[in-house]
Amino acid sequence: xxxxxxxxxxxxxxxxxxxxxxxxxxxxxxxxxxxxxxxxxxxxxxxxxxxxxxxxxxxxxxxxxxxxxxxxxxxxxxxxxxxxxxxxxxxxxxxxxxxxxxxxxxxxxxxxxxxxxxxxxx
Ligand SMILES: [Zn+2]
Numbered sequence: 271x272x273x274x275x276x277x278x279x280x281x282x283x284x285x286x287x288x289x290x291x292x293x294x295x296x297x298x299x300x301x302x303x304x305x306x307x308x309x310x311x312x313x314x315x316x317x318x319x320x321x322x323x324x325x326x327x328x329x330x331x332x333x334x335x336x337x338x339x340x341x342x343x344x345x346x347x348x349x350x351x352x353x354x355x356x357x358x359x360x361x362x363x364x365x366x367x368x369x370x371x372x373x374x375x376x377x378x379x380x381x382x383x384x385x386x387x388x389x390x391x392x
Contacts, residue, residue, distance in 0.1 A: 300353070302353065303352065304351070305349050305350070305351055306350060307347045308349070309342065309346070309372065310342060310347075312368070312372055317338065320376045321380065324384075327384045332387075332388055333389075336383045336387075336388060337383045338379070340378075340383060344375040344378065345372060348368065
């Protein structure tokens with residue numbers, strides 16, 4: 271019996287250490303400060319409404335990524351330092367002009383990408 275407990279105990283200790291280590295890593299990740307481009311977040315958020323206004327636009331991952339990339343190349347980045355756990359940004363604080371520019375860039379991007387999809391047209 272003693273032998274059995276000794277055999278199990280190191281495993282148990284290892285497991286609980288792993289859980290603590292995992293929790294530690296999670297906390298570090300959650301509080302890690304990253305530089306993010308707020309405009310990129312806003313472009314992703316605005317894309318759905320732009321796509322809804324147009325019919326027959328491919329919504330596959332490739333085309334969506336191309337649309338966002340094209341739009342972002344038209345726009346000036348706006349960087350903010352944020353903890354990963356707080357990536358939800360108060361975009362309302364940004365200039366309204368930026369929001370208008372985003373819609374203009376996205377509309378153009380949707381037209382360009384849908385006319386030249388990087389895959390066979392369906
Ligand atoms: Zn597509």
